[in-house]
Structure formats: C-alpha cells, structure tokens
Amino acid sequence: MPQQLPVIVIGAGPQGLAAAAHLLEHGIEPLVLERGSAAGAAVAEWGHVRLFSEWPELIDRAARRLLEATGWAAPGAGYPTGGEWVARYLAPLAEALGDRVRTGVTVTGISRAGRDKVVNAGRAAQPFEVRGVAADGTELRLLGRAVLDASGTWNHPNPAGASGLPALGEKQAAQAGLISYRIPPSVAQLAGKHVVVVGSGHSAAHAVIRLAGLVRRAPGTRVEWAIRGGAPSGLSSADDQLPARGALGGRAQEAVADGRVVQVTGFRTTEIRRTGGRLSLVGDDGRRLDDVDHVIALTGFRPDLSIVRELRTAIDPGLEAVAGLAGEIDPNVHSCGTVRATGALELAQPEPGFYLLGAKSYGRAPTFLALTGYEQVRSVVAELAGDHEAAARNELVLPESGVCSGAAEVGGASCCAPAQKQPIRLGVKPAPVEA
C-alpha cells in the first residue's frame, strides 16, 4: 500500500475532524471530504438545539491540542447549542486543518482500486478508491491508504410508519410539507394548530417540551405525543450520568401530567390520510388521530450503507451498526445501554484499513455520544499508525445512556442499573431547554 497516499475521512462532523487531528499527530496526512458547504454541516442543521453534554465532553483531545497551538481557547463549562458547537469548535478546527478538509464533495461509493467486492487476489495491497461528486457536478476519483467513514446518520431519518417503512400516504404528506423529521427551530408557526409528535426518544421529548411551552402561550394549540410502545419512563432516568439528558424526559412527562400534551401510547402508525389540508394518522389497531395540521416524526436515524456496498463489511443485520459493537448497544437488550468504550478491535471490518466511525458506527442505535466517538477515533488511528498497544488501551469510561425505550417496548426486563465500571461524572446541572 503506497504510504504517501492520504487516509480519506468521509464527513467533517465532530468525529471526522477529530480523526483528522489524530492522524496529523501520528504524521499521517488526512483528506476529509464533506458534502456540506462547511464543516459541521449536519450539526449546523440542528444548530438551534441545546446539547445535553457540556463543553468538556464535546472536545476531542487531539483536536484541542491542534487548536490550542493556533491560540484558540477552549470554551469553559456550559451546554452549547449545536450552532455554538460549530462556531466555537468545529469551524476553527476545520480552519486549523486547512485544505485537508474539502467541502462540497459528496462521497457516492468506496471500493478497492481495480478490485470489485468479489476479487481476493492482491486485494489488501490495493489502495482504496473513493468516488465523489463535487458541488458543480464534477465526478471525482480519489485514492487513499485507508478510509474512515464518519458520515453520520443525520441525512436519513426514520419514517413515522411503525414498521420502519413509510406509512401509507406518508411520503405524499411529507412532500406537501405536512410532516417534518427534525426538531423545529421555531414552533411559533404551529400556534393554534393540532400537532402530533411521533417517537419516544430524547429528540421527541425535546419537541414535546417546546410545544408544551407553545400551548401555554397559545392555548388553542393541541399537542398529541404518539408512542409506539409504552410511556418512555426511561427518558428521565435518575441514573443517567448526563443530568441534562435525564431531565428532558422528566420535563416532557410533566407536560403530559399537567394536560398540555396528550400522550397516546401503543400507537403504531400504519397510514397517514390526507383530507383537505389536514391529516389522519391511523394505527394498526384501528385507532385514529384526526384533524391533524402537522406531524413531527422524530423516530431516530439510520445509516446510508449504499456507499460501502462495494466493500466487505460486517454490519449487524438488525441495528445496521458495526457488527463488533452491536451486542453492546442493542436497545433490545441494553435498555439503558451501559455503553463501554469501543475501539479498533470492535470496529474492525473484513476490509483491512476501512472503518465506520462516529454516529454511523452505531447504525440505528440511539445511544451514541461524542465522547464514545472520540475514543473510537483515538484507538482506530493508533491502529492505523501501527501503535497496537495504544489502540488496545481503553482511555475512557463512558456514562450510562439512560435510553430505556427499546426494552420497555418489547416487554424486556430493564437493565437501568448503575454502570459496572466507575463512570466519569459528566456535568452536574441540567441544561436549559427553551420551551
């Protein structure tokens, strides 16, 4: 493998940029390809959302060293919004990396140069071939000695349909602007409307809190919260080592308790009918939510595996996560996800030199944290640099995730117990969530 080739990193999000910083520290040239017009493009899209992690948990250590050499000063305590994470950390980091970050390039496929997926002969000695398309439509063919896919899952939200397929009529209703798949930047335009939030995770809780605030300000507003399983009590887990995240579910449940929001549990959306400008959601048991003006579906994300199709990969068939870590993060089993640090060993793929990192490595599992990813990146880059001892080391003990909805839904036993390892204490006070 020609050592002068760069390591190609897909995605200039928190994890891709951290990977580039680690590679540079090991004397390896990174080339980061980012589809957006600037680094942190996905985070910028949820820039209005306040994180439940504090600044120290959001900054990678190698990135910090690179930035501090430029005179940058790390923000202190406090919970940034996504926009602040970009402005005060990701954008300066991309700037420090200079032309090693190429924006406006969408990666469309990855393979081994001159070898399709089937061919064994000389495979591992061939460089990776990465195909992309630039913003002006130009096709690109780039070669790399290794590829780190940190392209996240943000661009592929799950549908409102409970089966994982869009509900009947969902696509048409979405095209008509009657369904959105993101936490809204502003809820003011929904004043006086009938809104249904679909989903049971922290993003759904966040949207519910904002809408409950709107109900106070604009009393004609009606909010229903449709949940596939039972009430998501685990969202407000007191065991959550991230207090701000643990507080989210509690505040959403308060809005349910005081009647501002009506929770509809066990509602599995199969069809979304349009009648005039309004919608009816139909559940698999025949129940209906009628006269709905807008649906906010916040049912999680899934990875785009199409770009890795020509590589030999080990992907968990259920979670679409890296197979080696799926057992650790499966919400069917770990209702609270006592997520431990994962590194090069767990992330290894049948294609040597290729890794899925960051949020994408978790596939559909909802428990990914920036700190988890920074430890992945540290370990994987050490492995690429030949420092197997550093790669095998675990430099982080992660907090519990507090995500309990999966096991609750399937009726499994909760494992919401304190982490086995001594967790690091992440923050002490809840972050404000603008209602």
Ligand SMILES: Cc1cc2nc3c(=O)[nH]c(=O)nc-3n(C[C@H](O)[C@H](O)[C@H](O)COP(=O)(O)OP(=O)(O)OC[C@H]3O[C@@H](n4cnc5c(N)ncnc54)[C@H](O)[C@@H]3O)c2cc1C
């Ligand atoms: C609303 C929200 C709040 C969160 N809050 C927290 C929190 O408080 N604490 C915490 O630890 N974690 C939090 N997370 C989880 C996680 O840390 C973030 O999702 C984080 O952004 C994941 O980083 P990433 O680099 O893996 O992916 P992303 O940030 O999604 O970055 C991936 C990048 O790849 C680019 N890309 C995608 N496809 C391609 C392609 N084909 N070619 C080229 N580029 C591509 C995207 O444009 C994007 O810039 C939150 C997530 C969300 C959605």
